[in-house]
Amino acid sequence: MPSFALAFRFAPLAAALALVLISPDAAAASKREQAVAALNARMTAAEKRYRDALVKIGNNDPVGVAESNAALEDMEDAVDACSQQKGCEVTNMVTVYKRLLKTSADAQGQIPDEADDPSDLDPDHAGDIAFSNDVPEAAKAASLLDDKRHRFDKMVQYNPAVQAGIRRWLTDMRPSLMDSYENYQYMRQLMSPSFERAGLPEALLFGIMAKESNGKVHVTSRAGAAGPMQFMYATGLRFGLGQDGTGFDTRYDPHAVADASAAYLNERMGELNRSIEMALAAYNGGEGRALRIYNASEGRGFWDADVYNQFPAETRDYVPMVIAAAWLFLHPKKYGITFPRVESKYAPLRLAKPTSIYELTICLGSGGTRDGFMRALRNLNPRYQPDSYLPAGASLNATAQIVGLYNRHCVQGARAELAKQLVLSDPNSAIVRTGPVETLPPSGGIAPAPLGATPSVAAASKPKNPGKHKVAKNETLVSIAQRYQCDTKSLAKANGLKAPRYALRSGQTLKLQGCRE
Structure with a gap:
């Protein structure tokens, strides 16, 4: 048999022997390299899909958005x-992810220059809002993929108590979790920089806010705690919160309370050996109690039985629930959670x-959201009551989506007129x-329509301002302010009425100061 034929015949055997002789370490290294190469290829493919989707979006192809979202999810999975x-370089992948999102933001164009001018914001918040208009919110979310941002995982215990909290958030309290996330997204750029500057995990901010208020800025507890982070009045004063020069309680201001919460938590953690659990116990159960328990236990942790059992039941429930919400904020996919996508890019609404x-809220409609925009507008503009009329030219803090819907539906047209009619409707006119009962309305009121007649919407929605109004039975200051398009607070001040009751009596004459002519 020729020598080359023998060589050919025994080549497979030689290859097998060579594989056997390869060291286990070399084989493992080769396997790691293949896995890393596969992940890099996966990231490259997802990057190409994302860029192709951007082209489709630019051409108004309806499938572009869905494909871009799918590509982003592939990239997130690859980074994870x-x-x-x-052996896999996470930093390189995150850099690619952020660069692509920045490319998307540049392709969509910037908010006009006036949006960056602090004078265009609510004057009470000028200079306070640190919105980043050059990068979409998704780019900030991408930074959570960095392992450094997951330091929270190593700062707390993932124990059965926390797991029970996760179970509650995922079952009975799931709607509250979703509400909290959605509300937080609108306020995220107001609040998260405070925790970032303080070196605290953003997840901790979310967890506290979810447990305290579900992200509803105007919540007040029976004990007197107020705002999205539920500060008591005395504690708030120590950290710069309270009545400002206009009478507004800044415990309802998301930016101010984020600063105060970060300062409070760092102060507590400085006393309590940087323990998040003990700092949370102080936040809920009182800082004096937490410090006494900590010192008496010679610095033992919250989960030590002697420490744990000295806190009230509310605090023993509070600590794991906050940690559980924070954990879900960081690890939604692991638990099958798809948080709602929120269009939260800032834009002033004139x-x-x-x-x-x-x-x-009525004329904007839902805009693809589940609950519409009332909560977002209230959270971003905490100084304004929802029923107070704001003058033309006033500026509200809003989002680009809200501004677009406003220009489309609220300036003029059928929906704008319907919203006005519904808000100005007076139940008494129904x-x-x-018979012999007096049919004339009180001074300044609207005469009721004859039986069977169709009332004029124009007449009901455009009352004249006679300068004074005589209060009828069951009328409230709010309904009167709506009728004459007044600011409720200005009307109350002009007539010496005190909040929050604005008590009126039948027959009382009000001066319609500041109302529409």
């Missing part, structure tokens, strides 16, 4: 897998005509008076 694969937050 990379973080668990030895009013073309007098309106209220109630009226805006009562039909017959």
Whole structure:
């Protein structure tokens, strides 16, 4: 048999022997390299899909958005897998992710220059809002993929108590978790920089806010705690919160309370050996109690039985629930959670005509959201009551989506008129008076329509301002302010009425100061 034929015949055997002789370490290294190469290829493919989707979006192809979202999810999965694969460079992948999102933001164009001018913001918040208009919110979310941002995982215990909290958030409290996330997204750029500057995990901010208020800025507890982070009045004063020069309680201001919460938590953690659990116990159960328990236990942790059992039941529930919400904020996919996508890019809303937050909520519609925009508008503009009329030219803090919907539906047209009609509707005008009963309305009121007649919307929605109004039975200051398109607070001040009751009596004459002519 020729020598080359023998060589050919025994080549497979030689190859097998060579594989056997390869060291286990070399084989493992080769396997790691293949896994890393596969992840890099996966990231490259997802990057190409994302860029192709951007082209489709630019051409108004309806499938572009869905494909871009799918590509982003593939990239997130690749980064997550990379973080668990030895030898894979997570930083490089995150850099690609952020660069692509920045490319998307540049392609969509910037908010006009006036949006960056602090004078265009609500004057009470000028200079306070640190919105980043050059990068979409998704780019900030991408930074959570960095392992450094997951330091929270190593700062707390993932124990059965926390797991029970996760179970509650995922079952009975799931709607509250979703509400909290959605509300937080609108305020994220107001609040998260405070925790970042303080060196605290953003997840901790979310967890506290979810447990305290579900992200509803105007919540007040029976004990007197107020705002999205539920500061007691005395504690708030120590950290710069309370009544400002206009009478507004800044415990309802998201930016101010984020600063105060970060300062409070760092102060507590400085006393309590940088323990998040003990700092949270102080936040809920009282800082004096937490410090006494900590010192008496010679610095033992919250989960030590002697420490844990000295806190009230509310605090023993509070600490794991906050940690559980924070954990879900960082690890949604692991638990099958898809948080709602929120269009939260900031833009100021300049009013073309007098309106209220109630009226805006109606004319804006849902805009693809589940609950519409009332909560977002209230959270971003905590100084304004929802029924107070704001003058034309006033500026509200809003989002680019809200501004677009406002220009489309709220300046003029059928929906704008319907919203105005609904807000100005007076239940008293529905009562039909017959017989000898006096049919004339109180001074300044609107005469009821004859039985069977169709009332004029124009007449009901455009009352004249006679300068004074005589209060009828069951009328409230809010309904009167809506009728004459007044600011409720200005009307109350002009007539010496005190909040929050604004008590009126039948027959009382009000001066319609600041109302529409």
